[in-house]
Amino acid sequence: MVLKGEMSMLNALYVSDLDIKNLTTELTKKRDEAPQFFMQSPLIVDCNELGEKANDLDFNALKKALLELDFIPVGVRNVPKSITKDLSDNGWAIMRATQEKGDKKKAGVSSKGQSKKTPDPNAAVEVTQVEPTIDSVTVDRPVRSGQQIYAASADMTVLAPTSAGSEIMADGSIHVYGAIRGRVLAGARGNTSARIFCQSLEAELIAVAGRYQLLDESKTELKGKPAMVYLDGEKLVIEPLAK
Amino acid sequence: MSKVIVVTSGKGGVGKTTSSAAFAAGLAAKGHKTAVIDFDVGLRNLDLIMGVERRVVYDFVNVINGEATLKQALIKDKRVDNLYILPASQTRDKDALNKEGVESVINELKEDGFDYIVCDSPAGIERGAFMALYFADEAIIVTNPEVSSVRDSDRILGILQSRSKKAEEGGTIKEHLLITRYSPNRVEGGDMLSMDDIVEILSIPLIGVIPESGAVLQASNSGNPVILDTESTAGQAYSDVVDRFLGEEVALRFIDAEVEKKGFFKKLFG
Numbered sequence: 001m002v003l004k005g006e007m008s009m010l011n012a013l014y015v016s017d018l019d020i021k022n023l024t025t026e027l028t029k030k031r032d033e034a035p036q037f038f039m040q041s042p043l044i045v046d047c048n049e050l051g052e053k054a055n056d057l058d059f060n061a062l063k064k065a066l067l068e069l070d071f072i073p074v075g076v077r078n079v080p081k082s083i084t085k086d087l088s089d090n091g092w093a094i095m096r097a098t099q100e101k102g103d104k105k106k107a108g109v110s111s112k113g114q115s116k117k118t119p120d121p122n123a124a125v126e127v128t129q130v131e132p133t134i135d136s137v138t139v140d141r142p143v144r145s146g147q148q149i150y151a152a153s154a155d156m157t158v159l160a161p162t163s164a165g166s167e168i169m170a171d172g173s174i175h176v177y178g179a180i181r182g183r184v185l186a187g188a189r190g191n192t193s194a195r196i197f198c199q200s201l202e203a204e205l206i207a208v209a210g211r212y213q214l215l216d217e218s219k220t221e222l223k224g225k226p227a228m229v230y231l232d233g234e235k236l237v238i239e240p241l242a243k
Numbered sequence: 244m245s246k247v248i249v250v251t252s253g254k255g256g257v258g259k260t261t262s263s264a265a266f267a268a269g270l271a272a273k274g275h276k277t278a279v280i281d282f283d284v285g286l287r288n289l290d291l292i293m294g295v296e297r298r299v300v301y302d303f304v305n306v307i308n309g310e311a312t313l314k315q316a317l318i319k320d321k322r323v324d325n326l327y328i329l330p331a332s333q334t335r336d337k338d339a340l341n342k343e344g345v346e347s348v349i350n351e352l353k354e355d356g357f358d359y360i361v362c363d364s365p366a367g368i369e370r371g372a373f374m375a376l377y378f379a380d381e382a383i384i385v386t387n388p389e390v391s392s393v394r395d396s397d398r399i400l401g402i403l404q405s406r407s408k409k410a411e412e413g414g415t416i417k418e419h420l421l422i423t424r425y426s427p428n429r430v431e432g433g434d435m436l437s438m439d440d441i442v443e444i445l446s447i448p449l450i451g452v453i454p455e456s457g458a459v460l461q462a463s464n465s466g467n468p469v470i471l472d473t474e475s476t477a478g479q480a481y482s483d484v485v486d487r488f489l490g491e492e493v494a495l496r497f498i499d500a501e502v503e504k505k506g507f508f509k510k511l512f513g
Contacts, residue, residue, distance in 0.1 A: 142446050144401030145394055161446060163397045181444075 016049040024065045043071040048078035196229040245353045247360045249379035253395030255366030257387045258423035263363035264292045265470035269485030271326035275358040280329040282375035283365035287331035294466020304332035307344030337371035381417040388436040419450035426455040431500040451484035454497040
């Protein structure tokens with residue numbers, strides 16, 4: 001048996017409202033933007049904005065709602081000490097608090113959104129040790145419309161074109177020796193250093209670590225050309241493959 | 244060794260039944276014992292195109308349900324030797340098809356010494372289409388030079404590669420692309436996808452291009468497979484398809500835009 005510290009990417013849900021119905025509606029919207037990306041993804045609940053109000057939050061109902069949305073709630077963060085025992089008895093992990101605790105608390109002002117995905121990837125990352133992805137998946141036939149291929153904890157190499165209406169995803173980078181015409185999502189579990197490489201950029205949607213872009217809305221001049229897509233901070237960058 | 248060939252497309256109205264009829268008649272005319280099965284239960288058309296609608300007594304579903312023998316249901320074509328038609332039922336729906344039943348009919352045809360069993364698939368990706376492709380060894384993907392047709396063909400290729408019996412057993416179905424209703428002049432004019440575009444998007448080998456032709460409609464209405472109309476461009480193009488399928492090298496025809504024929508005076512004076 002081996003017990004290792006590992007880096008894992010987690011999404012954090014910043015709760016600012018006790019109304020679970022509201023939160024569910026907002027979160028459903030968010031999730032439906034990239035259902036495959038969020039499906040079965042672990043989630044931690046951050047109660048920083050609630051402060052002492054977190055005492056009144058119905059954590060059981062929240063857990064139920066999150067599970068129904070296909071998230072896996074794993075832990076809580078920034079909760080009042082008084083309820084930590086109750087929470088851990090109910091199967092929540094108590095995560096280390098972030099430094100910004102209390103910063104955002106302003107009486108009388110509530111934030112506009114009930115929930116949001118963490119804006120800063122580092123805020124949601126619990127780094128202990130880096131385990132590089134070493135696996136790779138090779139696809140040697142065209143990926144057809146309606147097909148979905150996911151390379152878990154791996155890079156993906158496709159030796160054929162991918163069709164409009166197809167979807168390929170990898171936790172690592174994606175290399176396509178052909179045209180990409182469907183959806184292409186690299187870093188599906190939040191790996192921000194993942195990249196997309198293709199010989200002809202004709203995709204409907206490209207995404208790295210959850211930051212996505214519809215190609216039609218992009219101003220890039222590289223449509224139909226060899227290109228690479230990567231994440232620079234929060235921004236998706238499309239660059240020519242050969243300079 | 245008999246071969247099962249599915250003629251499919253995803254999209255409706257692209258020429259699956261016309262192509263199935265022409266292809267089966269062409270194979271039979273070359274001396275191969277061929278059966279063509281209509282999988283479009285509830286919306287049967289193959290019998291019309293083949294001109295045998297008034298000879299249907301028993302159908303595919305009757306055979307599956309054991310209400311008739313295969314011999315009783317098979318209709319022997321009067322124009323082409325070696326050609327048999329197994330019509331679909333018009334009064335049932337696609338739920339009447341099941342894997343076991345379809346498999347037993349196909350196996351019986353194989354035992355009866357049929358060289359080729361052509362399965363005319365219904366449109367869509369539901370039960371009927373799935374049943375038609377499940378037992379296939381090879382597939383002819385019928386596509387019109389039009390984006391939605393190409394997209395649907397792409398989808399059906401995905402299903403062939405993942406859900407057919409061959410795929411489940413780790414093998415692959417041999418795929419052939421057949422472009423129908425091709426109009427070189429309109430391709431030239433830019434309002435139709437070109438042959439090269441379609442081949443590039445679908446990336447499977449091309450077995451033929453059938454030009455848009457009035458002969459097809461005429462043949463359908465009169466119940467004659469268009470391949471028997473040897474005068475028509477469509478009929479000739481289907482003949483080429485059969486030859487290519489049987490391994491001959493035949494150059495593509497009818498794919499270039501017609502140049503406006505110069506009149507006598509124009510020729511004379513340039």
